Each structure stands twice: as structure tokens, then as C-alpha cells.
Amino acid sequence: MQQVLTGQAEAAERWNELAERSQRVVQAFWEHQSEQGFQVTDPVSVGKAFLEMSAALWSDPAKMMEAQSKLMQENIALWQSTNRRMMGEKVDPVIEPTGGDRRFKANEWSEDLLFDFIKQSYLLSSRWAQSLVRDVEGIDPKSKEKVDFYTRQYLSALSPTNFAMTNPAVLKKTMDTGGENLMSGLQNLLSDLEKGDGRLAISMTDESKFEVGKNVAVTPGKVVFQNDLMQLIQYAPSTETVYKRPLLFVPPWINKFYVLDLQPKNSLIKWAVDQGYTLFVISWVNPRKELANKSFSDYMLEGPIAAIDAIEQATGESKINVLGFCIGGILTVSTLAYMAEKGDDRVASATLLATMVDLQDIGEVSVFIDDEQLAAMDRHMEETGYLEAHHLAQIFNMMRENDLIWSFVVNNYLLGRDAMPFDLLYWNSDSTRLPASMLSYYLRKVYQENLLKEPGGMVLDDTPIDISKIKIPTYFLATKEDHIAPWGSSYPATSLLGGPVRFVLGASGHIAGIVNPPAANKYCHWINAKKPKSKEDWFEGAERHEGSWWPDWHSWLSKKSGTKKTSPRIPGEGKLPVIEDAPGSYVKVRAND
Template sequence: MADRHAGKPETPDIKMPDPAEVSAAMTNIAERSQRLINDFLSRQSAQPETPSFDPLNIAGAFLEMTTRLMADPAKLVEAQVSLWQDYMNLWQNTARRMMGEESSPVVEPDKSDRRFKDDAWKDNEVFDFIKQSYLLTSRWVQSLVNDVDGLDDKSAQKVDFYTRQFIDAMAPSNFVLTNPEVLRVTAETGGENLLKGLEHLLSDLERGHGRLRISMTDETAFEVGRNVATTPGSVVFENDLIQLLQYTPTTETVGTVPLLIVPPWINKFYILDLREKNSFIKWCVDQGLTVFVISWVNPNEALAAKSFENYMLEGSLAAIEAIIRQTGSQKVNAVGYCLGGTLLASTMAYMAATGDDRLASGTLLTTLTDFTDPGEIGVFIDDEQLKALDERMQRTGYLDGSDMANSFNMLRSNDLVWSFVINNYLLGKEPFPFDLLYWNGDSTRMPAAMHSFYLHNMYQENNLIKPGGITLNGQPIDLRDIKTPVYMLSAREDHIAPWKSTFAATQVFSGKVRFVLGASGHIAGVVNPPVANKYCYWTNPKKVKTADTWLKGAEQHDGSWWTDWVNWLKPSLGAQIPARRPEDGPLGVIEPAPGRYVKIRAV
């Protein structure tokens, strides 16, 4: 019988760190850490008042949940017994694996869950046990809090959301000692990955002035106007809030009626002009449209008093007026994206109420007008949180862009938070250059008056859907007055503007509405160029009352909704005329696209 101990065991490939390099790195880290601590203490002492320890009012929701849970001990015991049974099965299966027997997993991660893609999570019995223990416990916790009777909808949503945040944060992949890939890299590099990770962490804290601002991409790899937002054009009009860009035509003739794009102001317009191959703006120009886009200013405290009404008067309406002067066309087609769509719908209702018929058509991309069910973003909207937010905006004059970005990132924390924690801080890797993530990190501020009005009137009180619920420039508006043809594009997996909520507008507008549902989410569902042929879309010309009925009768189409939209738009384009260049119009050229406003960074 062969001696199983015979032969020299293999030595792991472990790199020993250089003491001098470690000493220098730790000295640098200590100095930077001390600076950050001093800066933090200085800011704290300068605060005019002590902020609430629980501005999100999480404790109240969880206290109510716990009270109701304890009121039904039988259900609690039943859930506990079920968990122990699962654990017994897991222990038995793991023991069989360790003895060389085949064993099926008790629980497996979702196929889309990239946290456990390393082979060791499956091949190594210990890490497989850790993974399954986590999945069983997280499933138990979520089912327990979701099964509590008597919670109001807002509290139940908050408990569910923050429970998932806690579960995601506690994933074994997020810790050095329970992540097999991190352990392997630590052995291979002699711990250099952890030193680099600590330096990355400090750099992100420094970049956020004491607040953690996770680097999602190599920001030095991109520059607005150089390799993103590069479609040729000119700024032809500007005021305090907007620059209006007109793009250089690429066709000999264009439709008479120009196109205005109203992007959201919570981020920058160049999501629609990232690269030539996926630029919606460039594609529209190539279709023979005279394209204008609003570039919102990145406001500071000087614009604190700018309201939602100002965004209509100095934004969408000012742009329409400037386009008519520039082109001579008496009509304009308009596209609004996300919040830009909410503003466009409000503008259309205002124009209808004042007898202004200068819009030939309106297109709303992933746009909420009825905020009855705004999706998970609603977890951040209640009396306590809005009060804390209003107080903070009153002190600064605006909402910092990072606050909004952090809220949206939390909606997909595994993809937009924890994956970067692992890559940047645990593995010590440099962020990968990615234009979409560069745009995502190029945040914008929101003026205090405008953002407070928007949150209170739209999300909290849902006034836009009410006849006369909102008054703009002295005029009560009603979405039911809109008779202009409307094209609505929503995205099936949208977590910011849930498609079934956006569908509600089809029952409100008085004119003809074409509702189209795209695959994927809030961004990929919109930025879906035909050349990529990546996602499909659904159409249903019948006017039905519910989103579910609409989907049941919808027809699926391969390819991009862009082609469907431009075919819908053609009757509103008017006759073909010689192409119009920015420099040919009476407004003149202020500066080349993409202009100054889009280059103003929040930090």
C-alpha cells in the first residue's frame, strides 16, 4: 500500500512582501488617514446643528415590524424550525462531500448573481458551505420580514429594502477571509492587493472630502467633448439654466419640423451621446432630423431659488422659442427622458391650457406622470426624510449630486457598490475604463427650490396626475388637456420608472398615444441602437385599461425601438428641405458642442 504521506508536499506560491515598500506604504497611509480624520473633525465642529441620527427613519419601521413579528410567536417558531431543517440538510450534504460522496446543493445562487462566480465557491467544500449558509440565512431573513402581517405599505417597503441592503452587505464575498479569490490573490501578491486596496479607499475618501465616493471607472480615461459627447454641433442659445445645442446635419435634406431633446437634470445629457456607435443623438441626426438638446447647468447655491416652474419657463419653453427663431419652423417635436419627460409632460399640459400649439408631437422615455407606485425609489420619500432633506438643502442651497447618485446605486447595491468594494479595495485592482460608469459618476446638483417642489408635489403628494393639482406660472395644469400625439417608451426591467406605473398616462392623455415597451432597464432599454440588435421591444396598438392586459396582447419585435419611433415620427416631420447648419441660423454660434455647462463637475 502506498504511503499517502510520501513525497514532499507542494509549497504554495506565496510572495513575501518587501519590508521597505510596506513601510513606505504604511507611512503614506498613516499620514493621509490623519489628514482625513482632522478634516472630518473640523467639519463636524463647524456644523450649525446636529443632524438626526436616523434621518431615513429606518428604526421606526423596523421597530414596528419587530413588534408585529413578536405578536405571533407561533409563526416565528415555525420559521426558525424551517431554517434549522435547511441547515441540517446542508451539514449532512457537506459531510458527505468531504467523505468523497456526491451531494446536491441545498440552495443555489441565482444565475445572474455574479458574487459567486469563482470556481472555489462550488469546488471547495468549505467555501461551498459558507456560500450556502449565507444564501439559506438571507432567504430566511427576507421571507420572515416579508411575511409580517399588519405593516402599512410604506413601512413594509422600507423594511424589505433595508433588509436587502443589510443582507447584501453581509455577503461572504465582501470579506477577505471568506472570499476565495481575495485569499488567493493575497497569497500570490504577498498582501500587496490589500495595501493597494487601502490606498484606493483613502483616495476615494479624499475625493469625496471625507465621504466615501467609490471609483467605478478610471475617470482619467474620459473627457467630455474628447471621447464622450462628441457629436459635432454648436451652442446657439443659453441662459442661467440651459445651453441649447444644435447638431451639425449629416444629410443633405432634413424634415422641416426640428427635434428638441429634454434630458433629465439629475444627470448629464450625454448618456444619449456616449459614443458614436450608441449615440441616440448622432443616430437622430443621421435620420435627417434637425436635432437640438438641452444641456442643463450644474447649479450651485446661487441658483437655490430656481423652481420647477423656472425649469419649464427657462428650460423647455425657452428652448422651444429659441428653436423656432433659429429654424423658422412654427412647430417642434419634443422628446423627454425620465425627469425630462415629466417636465415635458408638464410643459405640454401648460401649453394646452394656454392655447399654445407649437408642439407637433411629444415623446416620453421612461417617464413617470402618475407617482402612485414609483417603485423602490419611493423608500426614500416620507415626511421624516423629506424634512431632513429640506433642512439640508436650505443650508447649502442645493442637493449634492452624490446624494442622489448614492440613492440610485443602493437600488442595485451588488452591481453598483459591493462589486467595486471587492475589485478596488479587496483585490486592489484599478477600476476598468467604462464610459457609462464615467457618466454615472459625473453627478449634478439640484437647486433647493426645484428639488423640494419636485419631491413633495410628485413623489409625496402625486399632484401632477390630479386635475389642477399643480400650478405653473399662475396656470393650473391638467394632463388630460394634452391632445398632442404622444409616443411612450418604457423599459420592462426599469427600477427607477416602473413600466406599469408609466403606463398609467395612456389612460390620461386625450390625444393619440403609442405605448411601446422595451426590454432591459432604465438606461439600456433606452440606449439600444439598431446596429447592436441586442434587445427586443413590444407593441400593442389597442387601447386597453391595464398594463397587464396590454402586455398579454402585445407583439414582440426583434431589434431596437428607435426604428419604430422614427417611423411613428415621420408624419410630424413635415416636408424635406435643405439641411440647416447651426451657423446659418439667426441665433449665431456661442461655442462648439458640447458646451461649457456639461463640463461643470459637482466635485
Template sequence: MASTDTQQAGLPDTQELARTYAEVAQRSSKLLSEYIQRQVSKGVEPPDDEMGVAQAFFDMMAKLMSDPVRLATNQMNLLRDYFSLWQNSVQRLWGLTPEPVATPEKSDKRFKHEEWQDSFVFDFIKQSYLIAARNIHDTVCCIDGLDEAAQKKVNFYTRQYVDAMAPSNFALTNPEVLEETCRTRGQNLIKGFNNLLRDLEAGDGQLRVRMTDTEAFELGRNVATTPGKVVFQNDMMQLLQYTPSTAKVFERPLLIVPPWINKYYVLDLRDKNSYIKWAVDQGHTVFVISWVNPDTRHAEKGFDAYMSEGVLAAIDAICEQTGAKEINAAGYCLGGTLLGTTMAWLAARRDKRIASGTFFTSLLDFSQPGELGVFIDEQQVQSLEKKMNERGYLEGAEMAGTFNMLRANDLIWSFVINNYLMGKDPFPFDLLYWNSDSTRLPARMHSFYLRRMYLENALREPGAIELCGVKIDLGKIKAPCYFISTIEDHIAPWKTTYLGALTLGKAPRFVLGGSGHIAGIVNPPAANKYGYWVREDGELPEDSDEWLKGATQHPGSWWTDWQGWVTALDSKQVAARDPEKGPLEVLEDAPGSYVKARLDKSSR
């Protein structure tokens, strides 16, 4: 009877609350107990400064304290801004509308709720935070005499701290959360705590923030649905051949080499934005490598194995399956780095089977890796190698966490607010389903990649890297190439991919797309978004800014520009190639079994 009365009065059901609290207490106690037991079993030791962050901040403070004038100036600027904020606040109380002292960037989604502007209190909190954030950044950036690598670490981790302390991340200072808390009488916070425990359980004690409803998607059902067959496989990869949708196809097949940091189906999410389906519909015989998700058995697989058992094995299989003597090849991100080394390897052996190469946001020169460089130095690589050698691979969640930190507000804190403060389940989103589908990296390969590519930047030096008995010289690549980079890319900065384009033996067609590393590539013509820049004179000056000054912006997708470029090289057509009628045995339907090894589900 009491329960019915409380429901009619609009109050929470006390019995239900009691059950919920009991469940929360039981789950949190279990998690804490398991964590303590794990720590005791392996011995608790003081954490090492594996990433050199503490040392970087110690160095920064030493330099900063030796410049009292700068420190005093920044403190005065902070006081001035806060004094201006108080003046503006008084004016608002009088009914005036003064210009704000600090405003968020247009791209900043944290303060979109109207209360951040309309409410005197929340506008004050917002501006107070923005003033403090600006002053902190101004104080620690560009410290005279500080080592460049240390400065980058200070800047990056200061931003992480400032982002974490945003008022939007706390229940009492987020108007949207307060509104929801009042509306649900606190049920959102209880549900949010349960969501937090769920994510801790999924991560075996480590927080794995859920970005999307992983149960809403299934490979082959509503993502990665382009029809095709697995026609070849080995220990490193499966080779997918897609079913043609046109009566005639271009004579040269197209091989796509995806990165093995992520899975290939980012290029085949849905019909309307699938690059793979679009290429099939344009008349290409499309083959895609689906890499194995490695485990301890692959610990000794190196970069050379990804070339010999990956790209080279795929080329052999494609030529056997189609009878073609030449193919077009495209590589995405790390897959493009591998494609470049493979093309140089083939060129050294006078093998011309790759008639053209296309590079999606790919680094061949690693001199300016952007913010990823914060995570790559001798100290950190040694620490990472120690961990990898113990288990044989780099865990996928560790790599995913690194990439998420590059865009923490979008890929971490927005989900913390939604899942834990608002108490909502994440929205089903295919791209985030793919983003959370982590892959491991073999220890030997990743160590080679970090050291030889990032630390030493050896790939751009002729003969500095040797793979499968051949010294790699990118300057020997004479086949026509196409570089597509994106202007907002935070993983492969476009000015650095431009430097890689300059290393080839023949100047490629360089195209700069809008948006970032994923959205700028997965940009179908039907969407009519972003646009792209290209120099029609084909010039590739040494300076990337000079190239951009002479480039013309075009509306729409770079996909159509690429199609015109690749078909102009060779437009000869043949009868459509059915994967079931080729000489290679069909092993299973696309998307195959290798891509379905999902780490976050197997760990639950």
C-alpha cells in the same frame, strides 16, 4: 544588497513596504484628525432617525414578536435548511454530488468564480449565506398589521444589510481575493487600503467609491463628441444644435429634454451607441438642452423655471433658428415629466408648436414609484428640505448614493471588492463616468417635485398643479405621443409609466423595451439586443398586464420603431440646417461649458 536578495527570492521589498505603511499611516491619521475637528466644530449630537428606518424596524419587531407561530416556523425552516446543508456536505466529502440546498440567482455576479462551486469550503460558505439571507427575508417580509410604508423600508434596508454581509465582501471568505492575496503576498490589500484613503480624501471624509477612471475621459474628446454648436443660453441651460450629416432633413426639428438629475450626454456617449448621432444620421435637426449644474444662486429656481427658462425658451429659440412652426419633442425620465407638464401648459393656451411628444421612461403618475418610494415620505422630505434650505441645493453625491443603493451589489459592493480587496484600479467605462458625473438640484424645485409629484401625486389630477399662471391638465394633451418604458426599470417602473400614459387626452403608442432605465433606452439598432413589445392594434387597456398579454415582441431596438412612428406623422423634408448659418449667434462648440461643471473634480 538585502533588497536585491528579497526580490530574487520572490519576497516583497521590505523598504518599499515600510514606505507604503508610512504613507498609509500618515494619510489615515490626517483624515481622522480632520474628521474629529469637523465634528467638534459643529458639535456632536446623537443622530436622528431622519429616514424613519429605526422606527420601521421597531414596529416590525413588535408585530413579529406578537406572532410566535410565524417566528417559530421560520426558525424551524432555518434549522431544516442548515441540517440539509450539513447532510449535503457530508455527501460531498464521500464523493457524491448532491443537489445544492441554496443557489444564487442567475443574475447574481458575486459567486461567478469557480471556487464558489468547486471548493467544498467556499461552496459551504456560499450556501450558508444564501440560506441565512433567504430566511431573514422570509422572516421580515409581509408582517401582518405592519404599515405598508414601514414594510417597504424594512424590506429595502434588510436587503442592504444582507447584501453588505455577503461573504464575497470580505477578504478571508472570498476565494478570488485570497488567491490574489497569495499571489501578490498581500500587496493587493495594501494598495486597496490606499485606494480607500484616496476615495475618502476625494469625498472630504465621506467615502466616495470610485467606479471608473475619470481621467480616461474628456467631454468633447472621447464622450459627447457629436459635432454641434451652442446657439442659445440663459441662466438655466445651454441649447445645443447638432451639425447635419444628411443633405436633407425633416422639416420638424427634434428637441430632446434630458433630466437635470443627470447630464444629457448619456444619449451621446460614443458614436456607436449615441442616440443623438443616430437621430442626426436619420435626418433630424437635433437640439438638446444642456442644463446648468446649479449652486446657491439657483436656490429659488422652481419647477416653473425649468419650464419657462428651459423648454419654452428652447422652443422659442428653435423656431427662430430654423423658421419651423412645429417641433417634435422627446423627454427622458424627469425631462419627460417636464415635457408632459409643458405640453399641457401649451395645450391650455392653444399653442400647438409641440406637434408630437416622446417620453423615455417618464413618470406622469407617481402612485407606484417602486423602491424610490422608500426614500420619500413626509418625515424624510422635511429632513431633506432642512438640509437643502441651509445650502440652497441638494448635493449631487447624495442623489447618486440613493440611486446606487437600488442596485447595491452592482454599483457599490462590486467596486468595494475590486478597488479595496483586489487592490485594482477601476476599469475605464464611459457609462460609469457619466454615472459618477453628479448634478445638484435647486432646493425650491426639488421640494416641489418631491411634494407635489411623489407625495401628493398631483400631476395626474386636472388643475391640481399650477405653473406660470396656468393650471396643468394632462388630459388636454391631444398631440400624438410615444411612450417607451423598460421592463426592468427600477427608477421608473414600467407599470407606473403606463398609468401616466393613460392620463393623456389621446392614447399614445406605448412600447415596452427590454433591460433597464439606461441600457433599455441606450439600445442602438446595430447592437441587436433586448427587443421590445408593442400592441399593433393600438389598444391601451386600463390594466398594464392586459396590455402586455396582447403585445407582440419584436427583435432589435425600439429606435427604429420610433423612427417609423415619428416620420409617419410628417415626413416633409427641407435642406439641411447648418447651425452656423442660422440667425442665432454661435456661442461655442458642443458639448458646451455648462455640462463640463463636474462636482467630483472641483471638490478635490
């Protein structure tokens, strides 16, 4: 009896604590809503797109009735199929999840009649709604993209996997634990709202298990140069001799560089050092308001240009090779075109990873970039001086909403589990702010107006640039399933750049296709020495190679790097003194600091 009373008292105390926390969090949530300014999902813009779509739909009632009739027939077929299964008959499903849909992987979704019916009914309705908006005619293409995107967001949110009463795994967990999972889930939800100060900041990984410089970004090196925008890291050699020509990595600044140095087993940085390259890597600052006026030109001059100057001081070498990744690749292309205009030939070769040069097709990012939303963003940044990190994180998460939003809602809040430690998701949550001047110019000139490919379209440091004047050899790596930098926007580099281009297509996506060490023996890549006009023709003639693209890149780059007879270059032994140990202090500044 005493144990029962004690248990009841503990439960009551726990509920009181949850109630008090909930009250504080709800208050913070509503305060956040009232203070909220810029939103990447602009309700006015989205509402206009749906009104336009609705008007177009009802202008053709016959087509609407045809779609309704088709949905009714498919649901009748599902009822018949379910009844046949109830009678013991083995029947094929009316509809199945697509290959990449992992929401319904639990056996109950196929073996249990009720849950199989719920699943198929949802999939039929989702397919019908998505097809309806995709087939509508007579509306602006941009509006159509928005309607399609936000219809998918709505349908994903309504998935039966996201509700306790229609998710078999959650029901089982609730019965097994007596509802303890739901209480734990509520605690996780409150913790995430507290972490976001009223904004839901979903925990994707156990961040307490990682620390930059301790168990991620641990390749030995030293910071040998810094300015307002970046620190330059020189990595310690690991081979008896090194290639004569140094190598510079230019990572993106919308995330931190250590995606290329997560763990020793999957670090492209460590792997490059182990092949004998004298490697330098830019670590970008996490900017605050005082850097609001830093422009795209400043990122070029204080980034790659300053790094090239510093590398010459550190090594005595007047020529280097350079690698750019994502927006760092776009900056690298811009820098190379600028250097060509200036007659600066200090870069001998370039490697470009997941880099777009013709942004006619930018995928779903286009949904967030129109005149209205960019104007709203500019108004917001006039006050803040930068765009907060969580805005871009929201965009990228929404582009893979089931994997990066709803799977964590189910795991954290319905199943009541703590997020698992995962280095890549830790990096993904460690986003950066973006200065107002640079971001506004970049989104308009590069994304919205697609001027990078136009001769003279972009002017950097008062110099019009033309990427066709880039004559150096270039290794171009795109990835087949990249939703951030679609490979169709990378392939035009084969004709737009003025020098020889080796184009390679990796399997998987924006990160997994890049961070693919040979030892993992994962994925594959395609190579085709010919450069037909269309990417489809290129792919049709490409040869598939199993495993990582890294060895192919090393084989190509080594021939551009001089002899491997140079004595190892120790950071600090050149004309640049050591400032601090790698990975430096810039990378450790968090977005909420």
C-alpha cells in the same frame, strides 16, 4: 543581501506613507461626520420602522417559531447535502443565487465544498430574514417598505464575497501577490476618502480616461442659445436633406444630457442626426446657491418653452417634435399640459422615455420620500440652497447595491485593482446639484402626492394643468427592468393622455434599455397596439421584436416630421448666432467645482 535591505527599506517607507495618509484621512472622516447634516438614510426614521416591525413580530410568537424551525430544517438539509458531496455523491444544491446575482460567479463558489457551503448558508439566512420581514403583518406599509429595503442593505453588506477571508478570489490574489493586493486596496480606499474629503466616494471608473467634449459628448454642434438654467445645442446636419420639422430633446437635470451621446457607436443624438432630423438638445446648468429659488415652473419656462421659442428663431419653423427622458419627460408632459391650457400648439408630437405619469408605484425611491425626510432635506437646503449631487447618487446606488457599491468594494479594496474605464459609469459619476425650490416642489407634488395625473393638481406659472388635454400623438417607451421609473408607472399614460399613444416596452433597465443602438443587436422590445386597462394584459398580448426600439421610433417619428426635402440647417445660419462649440460649457461644470 543588499537587495533584501533595499526591499525592506522601500516597504517601510511605503507603510510610513500609508500611515501618514491614513491619519489625515481618518481626521477628515471624523470631521465630515461631525459636520454632516442631512442624510438620505435617516437613522431615526429607519429605527422607528424597525421598532414597529419588531413589535409586530413578537406579537405572534408562534409565527416566529415556525420561521425559526423552517430555517433550522433548511440548514440541516444543507449539512446533509454537504456530507453527501464529501462522500463523492453528486447532489443538487439546496439553494442557488437568483438569476441576476453575479456575486458568486467564480467557479470556487460551486466546486469547492467549503465555499459552496458558505455561499448556500448565507443565501438560506438571507432568504429567511427577507421573508420574515416581508411577511410581517400589522405594520404601516411605508414602514414595511423601509424595513424590507434596509434589511436587504444589511444582508448585502454581510455577503461572504465582501470579506477577504471568505472570498476565494481575494484569497488567491493575496497568496499570489504576497498581500500586495491588500496594500493596493488600502491605497485605493485612502484615495477615495481623500477624493470625497472624508466621505467615501467609491471610484467606479477611471475618470482620467474621459473628458467631456473630447471622447464623450463629441457629436458636432453649436450652442445657439442660453439662459440661467440651460444651454441649447443645435447639432450639425450629417445628411443631404433633413426633415422639415425640428426635434428637441429634453433630458433629465439630475444627470447630464450626454448619456444620450456617450460614444458615436451608442449615441442616440448622433443616430437621430444621421436619420435626417434637425436636432436641438437642452444642456441643463449645474446650479449653485444663486439659483436656489428657481422653481419647477422656471425649469419649464426657461427650459422647453424657451427652447421652442429659440428653435423657431433658428429654423423659422413654428412646429416641432419633442422628446423627454425621465424627469425631463415629466417636465415635457407638464409643459405640454401647460401649452394646451394656453392654446399653444407648437408641439406636433411627443416622445417620452422612462417617464412616469402615475406615481402610485415609484419603486424603492419611496423609501427615501416621507414627511420626516423631506422636512430634513428642506432644512438642509435652506442653508445650502441646493441638494448636493452625492445624495442622489447614494440613493440610486443603494437601489442596486451589489452592482454599484459592493462589487467595487471587492474590486478596488480587496482585490486591489484600479477601476476600469467605462463611459457609462463616468457619466454616472458626473452628477449635478439640484436647486432647493424646484426639488422640494417636485418631490412633494409629483412623487409624494402624485398630482401630475390629477386635473388641476399641479399649478405651473399660475396655470392649473390637466394632462388629459394633451391631444398630440405620443410615443411612450418604458423598460421592463427599470428600478427608477417602473413601467407600471408609465403604462397609465395610455389612458391618462388625451391623444393617441403608441406604447412600447424595452428590455433591460433605465439606461441600458434606452441607450440600445440597433448595431449592437441587443435586448428586445414589445409592442401591442391595444390598450387594455392593466399592464399585465398589455404584456400578455404584446408581440416581441428582437433588437433596438430605435428603428420603430424613427418609423413613427418620421411620419410626424414632414417631408425630408429641406436643405440642411447649419447652426448659426439662422437668427441665433453661435455662442460656443458643443457640448458647451454648462455640461463641463462638475459637482465639486
